[in-house]
Amino acid sequence: MRKKNDDFLQQLTGLYHEKSLFLDPADCWSYGYDNSRRHKEPLAVVFPSSHQQIIDTVLLCNTHNIAITARGSGTGTTGASVPSNGAIILSTEKMDNIISIDPDNRMMIVEPGVTNQAIQQAAAEHGFFWPPDPTSASICTVGGNLAYNSAGPRAVKYGTPRENTLGLTCITGSGETLKTGANTTKSVVGYDLTRLIIGSEGTLAIISQATLKLTPLAESKRTLQATYDSIQAAANAIARIMAQPITPCALEFMDGTAISLVKEDAQLDLPDNAQALLMIEVDGDQFGLDAIADKVAASASVDGLIDIHIAHTAEQVKQLWSARKALSPSLRKVAPKKINEDVVVPVSYIPKLINGLQALSKHYQIPIVNFGHAGNGNIHVNLLVQLEQLDRAKECLAEVFELVIQLNGSLSGEHGIGLEKRDYINLELEATAIGIMKKIKAQFDPKNLLNPDKVFPIDA
Amino acid sequence: MRKKNDDFLQQLTGLYHEKSLFLDPADCWSYGYDNSRRHKEPLAVVFPSSHQQIIDTVLLCNTHNIAITARGSGTGTTGASVPSNGAIILSTEKMDNIISIDPDNRMMIVEPGVTNQAIQQAAAEHGFFWPPDPTSASICTVGGNLAYNSAGPRAVKYGTPRENTLGLTCITGSGETLKTGANTTKSVVGYDLTRLIIGSEGTLAIISQATLKLTPLAESKRTLQATYDSIQAAANAIARIMAQPITPCALEFMDGTAISLVKEDAQLDLPDNAQALLMIEVDGDQFGLDAIADKVAASASVDGLIDIHIAHTAEQVKQLWSARKALSPSLRKVAPKKINEDVVVPVSYIPKLINGLQALSKHYQIPIVNFGHAGNGNIHVNLLVQLEQLDRAKECLAEVFELVIQLNGSLSGEHGIGLEKRDYINLELEATAIGIMKKIKAQFDPKNLLNPDKVFPIDA
Known part of the structure; x- marks a missing residue:
């Protein structure tokens, strides 16, 4: 492959300083995977430091028909940032400038390689935050957050990147500069x-700059x-909480299997008969917040409630979150392969989803642990699979998705x-x-060079 | 024209009951205009009552190359629902069913002809509302709200239709059924x-059903x-209010000219030196709301504040709003022709915008009255024009738009x-x-039949 592409690679070295271009397979290796654990070696890895350098790269790729997979930190779980066949990786990690913060207009302009955490820190200095808060916030980039429309617990009150981004500057697949949106909320x-473009997983355009709406x-x-x-x-508690006027800023859920796992693994003191756990947070003005917490607690107090605790100190907050925080490390220990999906169902269908998942778990003899963002009905479904069970797990997964669709949900x-779910879309x-x-993609990317074969079924 | 279209009209009568089809020019007349006061006679007016009937109509129009302008109540101000050349009007007013309300999932499914007010009433029975609240709420339809992304005062806290709609069912320009979105917030x-499709002014698809997100x-x-x-x-007060943690649910603005107008016309008791007025509303839990109002009042208390009042009774609320409510009737009296724009600038540029508008007003000798949704920087700019000033007003308007763009704003x-601003886009x-x-439009509407010649410049 490299031989065939000698001309292209030669010209690529003309665009990039040697420190901003990886050609050696050993260097390229670690840019071949993301958190899906899939791997494909990229033809090369480039680290542009400007909008113009992205344009030059895209134009060169057009001349030579080379695909481009854009990538932030590679924390995605679906393979969308694993290089497409024969593709170069375009890593945005050197474009990590916060260009401006404008508190009066609740606005921040950033390059795509800025981490979510860096955005939060810079915004906090002015009393603001950017609502999307994936678990990987400390390393994931805003470019990746936008590519996947990644959210997190706060979305239940504050929305996803789609509700928190005013505009983008990007480069289409044909190398044109496209400015979208406005500097205003309307x-x-x-x-x-x-x-x-948000949520299009790098298939329509490469983002070089984003105007974020701050809160x-x-x-x-x-x-x-x-x-x-x-x-x-x-x-029932979730539905009652979501039907009253105070929207929590987090409404997180763990099912009985998840509770058993952390009880055993992390020796946590939780009731023996607990089949579900909710973590609820409310935020607002200091004055009146205790009354608001009491009201939400009252909404959460339905038949079947075992216990409800409100933290009064930082230590208690930490202690209440300990079960949820212990979950990911515990999950990693139990099975060599964890299939982690993030399906969504309307909130009232959560019981049907969990019951259905329990039945599938029993039928396929695969433990399934469920937790997630209950307020959005966004449940992280974790199949804990032994290596010899991989085929069976695939069958089980297909049934999980069918169940979700039957329940009016979303994959x-x-x-x-990415790659993981394109056959189910x-x-x-x-x-x-x-x-x-697909027709829209062809308008942005006529030669199908931007992350081809992602999102859509290959033959559809 | 009618003769040429005899075949088409004949076949159209086969699709519609006589009560759901207007062919007589006298009947068609009043479907030829919207609130822009532009008028063009439609070829016919149809009143479909189902998704399938819209499909049949679109397919028939494809066969005969007849354009279609979809329309709700015709309260738009830009001519987007004035029939395109030779077009039929497809009025959604008979599709006015609320299909379902699902409070547990904060969701409502509606047909496009339901009025905004009917939505609010139905939602309120379950303790919810749909945030978009145009002034014309009592008669405007949700289909129109979606077509224009129409918002209103509450958008500052609760967003526009784009932030409050989960999915759509629609018919493309080639008569295909397209379902978008999900039943979930993520x-x-x-x-x-x-x-x-939201905000595309009927140029991409005709909406037959919408899934609204309730709050x-x-x-x-x-x-x-x-x-x-x-x-x-x-x-300064607006910027301070928007920089503190409590986002008001209304933050409305009137400039000095607007204040003078209502003082004179409605005999209102406002300070003589008032050059700007803000109406601020905060909402939330009853307990603590007085403290929140005090905090917002403190933010609003900047140098240059003349007076601030907090209403304590329903009567006082009404009295405080009286200046703002008196404005529209007063405006109508002053000039036979009112050019009403709704430009947006980043909040901190509001003074530059108003100063620039005052200079233009003086230069062109045209009174300009400004009010609007200050929290979003969305200012309604009203040129009060005598009939003999129309040419001058057009020049002035072009300069208004140029000023807005210089200030990083949006038209x-x-x-x-619609038609009004396509030459400025x-x-x-x-x-x-x-x-x-335009390429995207061609994918949805290959024969360019859906509201052609709207939004984009004719020759662009």
């Missing part, structure tokens, strides 16, 4: 290309933990489709929708 | 076609009115482009963006 001038940090927060003797009871809330989207999406 | 499965009604509200001796002082916050959007939008 604008209806032509079509909304900003949201179209003021709440003055204070209260943390509650509630345990229930059944999933149904917890689901992914914040992880995206037909379950959720009708042929007309997929057809029009 | 979903990243393929491209975001929902937001692409719980706040328990209580407090209303404040503040007056300032300069625009700059009010703008329209919630009215859209180049000021805001670069050729690449317009080019890709």
Whole structure:
């Protein structure tokens, strides 16, 4: 492959300083995978430091018909940032400047390689935050957050990147500069290309700059933990919490299997009959927040409630979160392969989803641990698979997705489709929708060079 | 024209009951205009009552190359629902069913012809509301709200239709059924076609059904009115309010000209030196809301504040709003022709905008009255024009738009482009963006039958 591409690689060295270009397979190796554990060696890795350098790269790739997979920190779980066949990796990690912060206009302009954490820190200095908060916030980049529309617990109150981004500067597949959106929270001038590109997993354009909408940090927060003797009871509590006027800034869920796992592994003191656990946080003005926490606690107090605790000290907050925080490390220990999905169902269907998952777990003899962002109905479904069970797990997974669609749900809330779920997207989207999406891609990327073979089924 | 279209009209009568089809020019007349006061006679007016009937109509129009302009109540101000040349009007007013309300999942499914007010009433029975609240709420339809991304005062806290719609069912220009979005607040499965269609002014698809995201009604509200001796002082207050943690649910603005107008016309008791007025509302839990109102009042209390009032009774609320409510009737009296724009600038540029508008007003000798949604920087700019000044007003308007773009603003916050602003859209959007939008339209509507010649410049 390299021989065939000698001309291209030669010209690529003309675009990049030697420190910003990897050609040696040993250097390229670690840019071949993401958190899906898939791997494919890229043809080369480039580290542009400017918008213009991205344009030059895309134009060169057009001349030589070379695919481009853009990548932030590679924390995605679906393979969307694993290089497409014969593709170069375009890493945005050197484009990590915060270009401006404008607190008066609740606005921040950033390059795509800035980490989520760096954004939060810079915003916090002015009393603001950017709502999307994936677990990987300390290393994941805003470019990746935008590519996947990655959210996190706060989305239940504050929304996803689509609700928190004003505009983008990007480069289309044909190397044109495209500016989308506005510097204001309201604008209806032509079509909304900003949201179209957010969540498109690098298939429509490469983002070189984003204008983020900032939100003021709440003055204070209260943390509650509630345990229930059944999933149904917890689901009733979730529906009641979401139907009253105070929207929590986190409403996280763990099922009975998850509770058993952390009880055993982390020796946590949780009720023996707990089949579900909710972590609830409310934020707002310091004055009145205790009353608000009490009201939410009252909403959470349905038949089947075992216990509810409101933290009154930082130590208690930490203690209440300990079960949730212990979960990921515990999960890693139990099985060599963890299939982690992030399906979504309307909140009231959570019990049916969990019951269905329990039945599938029993049928396939694969432990399934469920937790996630209950307020959005976004449940992280974890199949704990032994290596010899991989085929069976695949069958089970297909049934999980079918169940989700039967329950009016969606295949992914914040992880995206990438390679992992492209064969299932037909379950959720009708042929007309997929057809029009592919036609839209062809307008942005006529030669199909931007992350080809991602998101859509290969032959659809 | 009618003769040429005899076949088409004959076949159209086969699709519609006689009560659902207007062919007589006298009947068609009143479907030829919207609130822009432009008028063009439609070829016919059809009133479909089902998704299938829309499909049949679109297919028939494809066969005969007849354009279609979809329309709700015709309250738009930009001519987007005035029939395109030779077009039929497809009125959604008979599709006015609320299909379902699902409070547990904060969701409501509606047909496009339901009025905004009917949605609010139905949602309120379950303790919810749908945030978009245009002034015309009592008669405007949700289909129109979606077509223009129409918002209103509450958008500052609760967002526009783009932030409050989960999915759509629609019919493309080639008569295909397209389902977009999900039944959940999080979903990243393929491209975001929902937001692409919202705000596209009937040029991409005809909406036959929408899944709205509901928000719980706040328990209580407090209303404040503040007056300032300069625009700059009010703008400082706006920036301070928007930089603190409590986001008001309304932050409305009137400039000195607007204040003078209502003082004179409605005999209102406002300070003589008031050059700006802010109406501020905060909502939330009853307990603690007085403290929150006090905090916001403190933020609003900048140098240049003349007076600030917090209403304590329903009567006082009404009294504080009286100046703002008196404005529209007063405006109508002053000039036979009112050119009403809804430009947007970043909040901190409001003083520069108002100063620039005052200079233009003086130069062109045309009174300009400004008010609007200050928290979003969305200012309604009203040129009060005598009939003999129309040419001059057009020149002035072009300069208004240029000023807005210089201030990093946007031509329209919630009215859209339609016919009125299509010749100015180049000021805001670069050729690449317009080019890709037109290519996207061609994928949805290959024969360019859906509201052609709207939004984009005719020859661009």
